[in-house]
Amino acid sequence: MTTPPFDPVSERDIEIVSAQLGRPARGVVGIAARCVCGAPTVVATAPRLPDGTPFPTLYYLSHPAATAAISRLEASGTMAEFARMLADDEELRLGYERAHRAYLADRDSIEHVEEIDGFSAGGMPVRVKCLHALAAHALAAGEGVNPVGDLALTRAEWSPAVCECADYTVR
Ligand SMILES: [Zn+2]
Numbered sequence: 384m385t386t387p388p389f390d391p392v393s394e395r396d397i398e399i400v401s402a403q404l405g406r407p408a409r410g411v412v413g414i415a416a417r418c419v420c421g422a423p424t425v426v427a428t429a430p431r432l433p434d435g436t437p438f439p440t441l442y443y444l445s446h447p448a449a450t451a452a453i454s455r456l457e458a459s460g461t462m463a464e465f466a467r468m469l470a471d472d473e474e475l476r477l478g479y480e481r482a483h484r485a486y487l488a489d490r491d492s493i494e495h496v497e498e499i500d501g502f503s504a505g506g507m508p509v510r511v512k513c514l515h516a517l518a519a520h521a522l523a524a525g526e527g528v529n530p531v532g533d534l535a536l537t538r539a540e541w542s543p544a545v546c547e548c549a550d551y552t553v554r
Pocket of ligand 1: 418420422545547548
């Protein structure tokens with residue numbers, strides 16, 4: 384049994400995440416990465432939402448500046464480039480498969496949900512479909528776990544070490 388890499392979630396975290404998303408945050412079980420200022424950057428969501436819906440995306444990038452930076456990468460053809468790199472580089476491919484298994488292990492340690500068994504996120508283990516999901520996993524797990532997510536973070540014009548947060552005065 385592994386311990387998933389995230390902090391417990393506070394009411395204030397939920398308020399900030401809801402402000403970031405522009406809708407009430409649902410099923411949040413932890414904060415998997417934070418900005419240097421402490422604001423959530425990646426939320427961990429329950430594998431089954433309160434209404435019973437299976438939810439495969441354990442790690443979700445909630446931070447608007449991070450999300451925008453990753454969207455710019457996706458718009459500039461980076462997913463196709465990373466897919467070519469996966470095709471050409473066996474070490475990267477094996478690392479990506481390990482990332483897939485690590486993702487599933489983290490999620491199963493919260494709750495095993497049969498409907499999404501074997502499905503992780505972002506296109507893992509063989510495709511590159513969503514850099515937001517891959518970057519979120521890389522931020523949650525730390526460098527060296529998701530090599531494609533690490534690459535996306537290296538390329539993105541955003542860093543968790545520089546606060547670009549809005550003023551979350553939502554009280
Ligand atoms: Zn911040």
